[in-house]
Amino acid sequence: MGTTQLEAVQEPKYWHLKTVLNDALDSEFEVGEILPNERDLAARFGVARATLRQALEQLELEGRLQRRRGVGTTVAPPRMGVAVGPSSDVWPGAGRDAWRTIGCVEAVAPGSVAALLGTGPDETVHTIRRERVMQGQPVATELLYVPPVSVPGLSAMLSPAAHAPAVLRELHLLELEGEDRAVELGSARAEDAKQLDRLPGAPVLVVTTRYFAQGRVAAAAVATYRADTCRLTFGHSGAIEVTHHQPDSDRQAS
Template sequence: MAPDYKHVRVRDYLRGLVAHELVVGDTIPSERELCERFAVSRMTVRQAIDALVNEGLLHREQGRGTFVAPPRTDMELRLVGFGDDMRRRGMSPHTELLDAETVEAPWDVAEALELEPGAAVHHVQRLGWADGRPMALEEAWVPATIFPHLLDGAPDAFPESLYATFRDHGHDPNWGEDTVSASDASAHEAELLRLGRGARTVLRIARRTFADQVACAFSRSCYRADRYTLWVPLTAPNPVVTPRTQGAATSTVDASPTGAARTIQEVRR
């Protein structure tokens, strides 16, 4: 039996409406209108709409209807804070401090920060806003031995940018490691990020931030998947050069456990 692609026609029609006729916040035609226009069942129409909701092109509001969603923001992984990243995109950011306290590092946090289990760390939870909308929820741990006074001004005068604070104290973040995954938001995360029932997927990024060989922060963030797409620039690998003469220089990639990938020039004598 051949597969039924009727929902694809409905989906592509709606995609065209969003691209050429509708604007953000407009409602799409009703399910009844779409059923009549394409002579298909309501189940087929819902399948098409579900696909576009999952893509982030549309969003549903319970009891109100389905609307054209705001465009997604490309998320290029950079070693910058939330505020700087949003400003680079022409958006107005605001960071809301949810919690800040000094605690004993759990074993996984201690391992990430290369500390002894139970070492003192500053634990910070923040909600990132851009243009008046919640965009990201961040949980970060910072070694108390390196930044003992980080929480002195909390909550009233907590710094907007942790990276700027690190630089001010002589630890300039210059490399890091990210691990990216996707999953459904918890009920608490969905409430803070104001996620509707049909848009509960979030992008999760676990990051270790280093200043040279010092681990200065470990963070776990979740971003609204309906507002972000992950963009990763790729380049072709460098060719492997094998020296043929005495005194030639070779280039290799350091893949040491520190994770700092850098080019090393070695001169053969």
């Protein structure tokens, strides 16, 4: 990982540094290996630490690096494919659901979610937290918001352990008319970061799903996926292998 003259490059210094570091990750480091500290890396490449941080943040965003509590910055494994779609028109918790329910509370939904559900600013909704684990590690956490009007048969006398199953059971009695999804890049909130074993502010993919019944949005889910380990697949077949290395034949051809 030699020193590069960055001053003569027209593109932003951090972007060129990111390319140099990316090549070094392929040739000099193993998955899980800890990178040298920022001071040593900045000195090695002759750049300011602010420039180095920009490059490292971009590599984390691209899934090449992971920041781990108490460890530092490590080389990330290739992203795993996580099937998210296509829309299957089934309620959460039905069929072969990949999520595990953690708990349920009644709370006021965030403003953006309340707007999706059409609930009032102070109206409480049933909020179910779920998580998704793959290969032994948490890859996503989800909050499923269900307004009381969608589960009118729900008993007011529920134990904490029975709350989530009862909400899902009542929700499944409705005829699901359809669903839609939106995906955007975001930053991990403190609670989600703790659940996903990430640092607050780490890059995440946020998938918002609306479930329709009785001509309205009957429930909404906001799922937060680790952007450093996941690539979301929406087709019926998600078996697309993505690696960080070019095949030898491609290198020879180029």
